[in-house]
Amino acid sequence: MEMLSSIVQGIIQGLTEFLPVSSSGHLNITQHLFGMQEENLFFSVMLHIGTLAAVIGVYIKLVASLLKAFGLMVKDIFTGKFKWKEMDNERNMVMMLIIGLIPLFLLFIPIPGTDMKIKDLAEMFAKSGYFIVVGISLMVTSLLLLIGDLMNRHTVKVWKEKGMTKDGSAGRKRYTVVDAVTVGIVQCVAAIFPGVSRSGSTLVASQVRGINKQAALDYSFLLGTPAIVAAAILEGKDALFPDNGEAVQIDYLPVLVGMIVAAFVGFFAIKLFKWLLKTDRMYFFIIYTALVGITVTIISVIELSNGTNIVTGQPLVF
Numbered sequence: 001m002e003m004l005s006s007i008v009q010g011i012i013q014g015l016t017e018f019l020p021v022s023s024s025g026h027l028n029i030t031q032h033l034f035g036m037q038e039e040n041l042f043f044s045v046m047l048h049i050g051t052l053a054a055v056i057g058v059y060i061k062l063v064a065s066l067l068k069a070f071g072l073m074v075k076d077i078f079t080g081k082f083k084w085k086e087m088d089n090e091r092n093m094v095m096m097l098i099i100g101l102i103p104l105f106l107l108f109i110p111i112p113g114t115d116m117k118i119k120d121l122a123e124m125f126a127k128s129g130y131f132i133v134v135g136i137s138l139m140v141t142s143l144l145l146l147i148g149d150l151m152n153r154h155t156v157k158v159w160k161e162k163g164m165t166k167d168g169s170a171g172r173k174r175y176t177v178v179d180a181v182t183v184g185i186v187q188c189v190a191a192i193f194p195g196v197s198r199s200g201s202t203l204v205a206s207q208v209r210g211i212n213k214q215a216a217l218d219y220s221f222l223l224g225t226p227a228i229v230a231a232a233i234l235e236g237k238d239a240l241f242p243d244n245g246e247a248v249q250i251d252y253l254p255v256l257v258g259m260i261v262a263a264f265v266g267f268f269a270i271k272l273f274k275w276l277l278k279t280d281r282m283y284f285f286i287i288y289t290a291l292v293g294i295t296v297t298i299i300s301v302i303e304l305s306n307g308t309n310i311v312t313g314q315p316l317v318f
Contacts, residue, residue, distance in 0.1 A: 102184060103185045135294070140195070
């Protein structure tokens with residue numbers, strides 16, 4: 001893995017992990033153009049760790065308060081003082097984050113007739129022969145963002161008619177169990193398909209449930225944090241210690257550089273996304289993901305017809 005490729009992918013990861021355009025999809029596109037077919041998954045996971053630092057940097061105060069609330073809540077549970085109906089907003093957020101993570105266990109369900117689990121589909125779709133999946137998934141992301149934007153406008157309209165808001169800040173800010181489970185399931189689906197934006201799809205799931213758009217964005221970013229850590233542990237283990245026992249050669253310097261670049265770019269991407277959402281400029285992402293999705297799909301159809309990557313000339317891998 002060359003240093004330039006690592007930097008480019010770090011920039012793309014930092015931008016696309018938080019902007020609703022799919023980091024996995026754009027990394028797949030970049031790797032496809034560079035003709036990279038080895039260690040893609042491990043490098044992608046490490047870049048996610050870089051963006052994890054960006055989330056902590058932006059939400060450091062909120063993360064600290066939630067960790068404190070979690071500790072006090074655990075203490076109350078063991079002392080018999082915990083009461084579900086009396087949870088404050090911070091404890092409610094902690095509990096809803098935990099519930100939202102439970103659906104991730106669905107990714108470990110075995111696929112009948114194969115030796116794969118559902119989570120293994122992500123690695124399979126990352127191969128060049130499945131490039132069309134990226135294109136279709138990006139178009140799905142565009143459609144989801146359109147639905148989310150329309151739902152948010154509907155929520156604002158209803159709240160204004162009821163005199164509940166005057167500045168466009170409409171929607172519930174407190175999650176319920178149904179909200180958390182819904183968003184958690186959507187996050188699982190997004191994890192499978194490169195091109196389906198995790199941040200975008202979970203944001204839309206919350207908006208469909210009537211959650212305030214800024215609260216939905218914060219929940220989406222926080223929900224992705226433990227999911228990223230879990231993915232890094234599981235996929236990192238598989239990459240470093242494969243089942244076949246063969247030693248894996250990894251050039252760690254480019255990986256480290258990519259992580260650092262992703263962290264810095266990701267920090268500013270979060271700030272940008274929060275501003276764009278606040279000012280109702282989601283139409284940019286709707287148009288962008290649709291155009292990129294259509295382009296990738298057309299390229300993929302051409303490649304499938306001749307069996308090679310039209311950029312590198314390499315045979316497609318399935």
